[in-house]
Structures are given as C-alpha cells and as structure tokens.
Amino acid sequence: MIVLTAATGYYLAIPVHFEEYCSSFGNILLFLFAMVGTALTSAGSCVLNNYYEREYDQQMKRTVSRALPSGIISANSALIFGILISIVGLSILYVYVNAFTALLSFITILSYVYLYTPLKRKTKMSLYAGTLPGALPALGGWTAYTGEIGLSGILLFLIVLFWQIPHFLALAWIYRIDYKQAGFKMHTYEGDSSGNRISVLSIVYTICAIASALLLWQYSKLGFVYLLGVFLLSLFLLYACIQFMLHKDNKSAKLQLYASYAYLSGIFLLVFVNKQL
DSSP states (O other): HHHHHHHHOOOOOOOOOOOTTSSSSHHHHHHHHHHHHHHHHHHHHHHHHHHHHHHHHOOOTTTSSSSTTSSOOOHHHHHHHHHHHHHHHHHHHIIIHHHHHHHHHHHHHIIIIIIHHHHHOOHHHHHHTTHHHHHHHHHHHHHHHHSSOOOHHHHHHHHHHHHHHHHHHHHHHHHHHHHHHTTOOOOOSSOTSSHHHHHHHHHHHHHHHHHHHHHHHHHTTBOOHHHHHHHHHHHHHHHHHHHHHHSSHHHHHHHHHHHHHHHHHHHHHHHHHHHHO
C-alpha cells in the first residue's frame, strides 16, 4: 500500500499523459528509482518496528507467528537487515531521485520507528503520531517528480493522514484484547471501552478525509468520474462508520475496516483512471 500511495502522488504530479511521459527512458528510470527507494525505506522501517516490538508481538495472537517472535529470524539479523535496506533505500532516493524526497523518507523512518513505535506503549495519542509516517509517502511520491511541495501533493497527503484514523480505530477495536494484553495504549480500553468516543472520532476524521478528497478534485486535474467515485466511496465509508457507532461490535468494526481499505484504494484508482490534462 505504501508504494501504491507514493505511485499515486507521483502520477498526480506528472503534467503530461502517462504514455508521453513513458516515452523517455530517463523518466521511466526516475519513476522506478522513486518506487524502489520508497519500497526499501518502507520495508526497512517495518523490519525495525518488528525488531523493537518483538517481545510484545509474542503476546498477541495476530503477531505471534511473525518471523521475529516465532524465532525464524534472529533479532540481530533483523536489526542489521532493517538498517541496511533503509540506508540503501535512502541512498537511491538521494542519488537518483532528489534530496527532498530522501529527506521525507528519512523523516518517515524516524517518526515511525522512534516516535510512533515507543509511544504505542506510553499513550493512546500515539494513534495521531502514527498518521505522519503513514501519509508522508503520498507527499514523497509528489516530490519525487517535482522536487518541491505542491497543493495537490498536500491534499493527497491529507487524505491518507485523515483516513488512517477510522482505519486504525477499527483495527484497535477488533484486536483490543490482544493490544491490552501486550501493553499497548489504545483508545479502545483507555477510557473508552464502550466505543462511544472512537465511533465519533471515526466519523469526524472520515469527513475530514472526504473533504480533502473533494478539494483534490477542485484543485487538481481530475474529472467527473473521480468526483462520482469519491461520492460513492464516501457514502460507503460513512455508512460503515455509522454502523459501528450503532452496534459497536466486531462485525461492524470489520465493515468499517474493509470500507476504509476500499475507500483509499478506490481514491488511488480514480486518480489513475480519471486524471485530466
């Protein structure tokens, strides 16, 4: 999903038809370097996250079978591998793409591994800290082509930023017992075991994501199909959030989770199929 997010930002920044853009081998290489660099830094930060959380992952059913907690890979090997591919990814972005995109990826790694990861065991507000590294690849995709921040890149960044709240609140509800057992601080049992507050938060941030998606249509070269698609996807996600508000059970939380996947994937697809020039 991270690479798809970056690819969407990159595609949105291209000022010509994609076929015309791909007529230059240099352009193709730039795109590939941007995606490979993003993939490596993303994978590196994920490995490092797993390294630091390996003891806690052993306490959760959904993560106990991962390579580190199950003992398939040693902790030292994972640490070295995570650092190595992160450095390689950053080097590719710096040398073959541009320094600004490499900087954004570096901030992504730092904020994910050394801000979000430790905060998860200290405060439920880690939810918001985690949205930054989750959304930066969208902006990184944009800057990979342009070398600078632009309005459309910011709006795509905001869509992903706001989208993460209902997405991860649904996950936190579904796996709330696991998270509590492992000692992670979550909204689902830190002062809101009933789910009342997180259901409201889900709707509020869904509306923020929808507003950002509509602004992206307003200020970017996106057509009517995009607008119609956003309308339908937004209705589905809002419906799912309302169902969770009404029922507050795992079934409705899973509906919200699946609707969030459909929403973001759908937005990306609509950008690819209905960009206007």
